[in-house]
Amino acid sequence: MDICNNAVTRITALSPTERLAALRARLLEAGVQGFIVPRSDEHLGEYVPPAGERLAWLTGFTGSAGMAIVLPDRAAVFTDGRYTLQVRDQTDPTLWECRHITEEPASAWLKAHAQDLAIGYDPWLLSVPAVERLAAPGVHFVALATNPLDAAWTDRPAAPMAAAVPHPLAYAGQSSADKRAEAAAALREAGEAAVVLADPHSAAWLLNIRGGDLDHTPLALGFAVLHADARVELFMAPEKVPAETRMHLGNQVVVRPREELPRALDALRSQRVRxxxxxxxxxxxxxxxxxGAEISPGEDPCRLPRACKNPVERDGARAAHRRDAAAMARFLCWFATEAPKGGLTEISAAAQLLAFRRQVPHFRAESFPAISGAGEHGAIVHYRVTPETNRGIAPDECYLIDSGAQFVDGTTDVTRTLWSGPGPAPARLKDRVTRVLKGHIALATTRFPAGVAGPHLDALARRPLWDAGLDYDHGTGHGVGSFLSVHEGPVAFSRAARIVPLREGMILSDEPGFYAAGEYGIRLENLLLVVPADLPQATKPFLCFETLTLAPFDRALIEPTLLTAAERDWLDTYHARVLAEVAPQVDDVTAAWLNIACAPL
Known part of the structure; x- marks a missing residue:
């Protein structure tokens, strides 16, 4: 299966001023004075097809999280700490105010500027809680039947139409019939007739299907309704579901066009629907x-089981990371040779890593656009290089590469911060990198009782930075899917995350960082698998982490005197494992480089 390569951003004939004016004209026709433009599509996902890039079309901001609010005389873009630099670089300051969504919530901005105004929103693009969080005294929200931005966006791309294909049991580890039976049993136990599955990841997991509607996440976009008798109605363009997939789905799964959704929901009148x-x-x-249906609030019954990888998926993740490690090793060896000469650019470096990955068996796509940032660009947390921003990677500077891959048996995500050489790294930079590494090790090595959640552990990775009065403005880690999204809920290492206890089989990233605006960025990321802890003396079940990622850390940026004996032992043991598992997969030149890169401190 190929994952289609749709462009993330597009060139439009309208100027930024004309786009905003066109939307405001449509708002007048709709009878509202303002409009909410979230960074989401009808599935409320982080990654969207070109037809869903409404925020980027209107504002120019291409980050994966954000929201715009348009009023008659002013407009603002809200985003989080990952994108505060990027949003200012990509938007016109004469048209758009840039706001940190945590420090100045959109509700506060609306309260200050939208009194007695009717603010429209597209109910397909916002959840009920999202609308409630925007509530402000004196502001009236109106759910619109059609999206005025879509009417203004006259050259909007067509919806993606890639085929939905079976995800083999050899990789899924559990049949769709068994998954549907378990989820349906949960509905019956709760006294519910059905559940709406708007998240296409849930349908993909439940039905063991994948697709190519997004560049980096192998989804077939659609909606599903799971009934308490384990039947599923899958609302997707029928032409996207070939005969092979229909046979795979079986008789209990009916494919219907999306236009039939209202009629299907009407049939649930007088019933409890989750x-x-x-x-x-x-x-x-x-x-x-x-x-006339009764709404039963409850969690998507696929979300937690999807996060807890079964034994086949865990083994697939291990295998995928071992193969990915070979590509990473070849890249790191290549970079160590070429970077000191000069001549590399952010684009050429990312392209070389992708070229190495393409040679790895079972590779399907990058799991997200690589973040390839040299010098000051590394301080832009989710920087995405373009031909306009592409810069050279100079000798003797800091370079951050955050990338990952989609393999049919697993999803990878790894970040390394590198020194381009040939000279030594500055002591201050080594101090910062080593503090980030200490935080990474602290989280990777912790053991914790069952019931502990990601927010409880986030501070472990920050402590070495906090000791020096430093911090970073993003979460420490996110959940990762199994040949699904590289960002998967419901768990995360973040102060802002929900309290969801970590469970065996979950995969999360461990990625503390530090960012000096205008100078450099540091992030060190491995993926961790939650496994039982071997603590014979424990009085209750304990869990710990198995590191999946296998890539050496750049010794040129590590200050050994800042590491404790235990931290040095962890690093030496980790590097010995990298050498043992990766060297047999690579060429002699890369293997020789690994011997040096993985030598004990």
């Missing part, structure tokens, strides 16, 4: 209530 409010567009709640 809605996961955070992951479901408000349109579903509005329609079901009008149809």
């Amino acid at each position: 809605i996961d409010a955070e992951t479901t567009p408000a349109w579903f709640t509005h329609w079901l209530r009008e149809a």
Whole structure:
């Protein structure tokens, strides 16, 4: 299966000023004075097809999280700490105010500037809780039947139409029939007739299908309704579901065009229907209530089971990371040779890593656009290089490369911060990198009782930076799917994350960092698998982490005197494992480089 390569951003005939003016004209026609433009599509996902890039089309901002609010006389873009630099670089300051969504929530901005105004929103693009979080005294929200931005976006791309294909049991580890039976049993136990699955990851996992509607996440976009008798109605363009996939789905799964969704929901009148409010567009709640159904709030029954990888998926993740490690080793060896000469650029470096990955068996696509940032660009947390921003990687500077791959048996995500050489790294930079490494090790080596959640552990990775009065403005780690999204809920290492206890089989990233605006960025990331801890003396079940990622850390940026004996032992043991597992997979030149890169401190 190929994952289609749709462009993330597009060139439009309208100027930024004309786009904003066109939207405002449509708002007048709709009878509202303002409009909310979230960074999401009808599935509320982080990654969207070109037809869903409404925020980028309107504002120029291409980050994966954000929101715009348009009023008659002003407009603002809100984003989090990952994108505060990027959003200012990509938007026109004469048109758009840039706001940190945590420090100045959109609700506060609306309260200050939208009194007595009617603010429209597309109920397909916001959940009910998202609308409620925007609530402000004196502001009236109106759910619009059609999206005025779509009417203004006259050259909007067509919706993606890649085929949905079976995900073999050899990689899925559990049949769709068994998954449907377990989820349906949970509905019956709760006294619910059905659940709406608006998140296409849930349908992909439940039905063991994948697709190519997004560049980096192997999804077939659609909606599903799971009934308490384990039947599924899959709402997707029928032409996207070939005969092989229909046979795979079986008789209990019926494929219907999306246009039949209203009629299917009408058939649930007088029945209890589960809605996961955070992951479901408000349109579903509005329609079901009008149809006379009883809304039963509850979590998507696929979300937690999907996060807890079964034994086959765990083995697949290990195998995928071993293969990915060979590509990473070849890249790091190549970089160590070429970077000191000068001549590399952010684009050429990322392209070389992708070229190495393409040679790895079972590779399907990058799991996200590589973040390839040299010098000051590394301080832009989710920097995405373009031909316009591409810069050379000079000798003797800091370079950050955050990348990953989609393999049919697993999803990878790894970040390394590198010194381009040939001279020594400055002592201050080594201090910062080593503190980030200490935080990384602290999280990777912790053992914790069952019931502990990601937010409880986030501070472990920050402590070495906090000791020096430093911090970073993003979470420490996110969940990762199994040949699905590289960002997967419901767990995360973050102060802002929900309290969801970590469970065996979950995969999360461990990626503390430090960013000096205008100078450099540091991030060190491995993926961790939650496994049982071997603690014979424990009085209750304990868990710990198995490191999946296998790539050496750049010794040129490590200050050994800042590491404790235990931290040095961890690093030496990790590097010995990298050498043992990766060297047999690579050429002699790379293997020789690994011998040096993985030598004990």
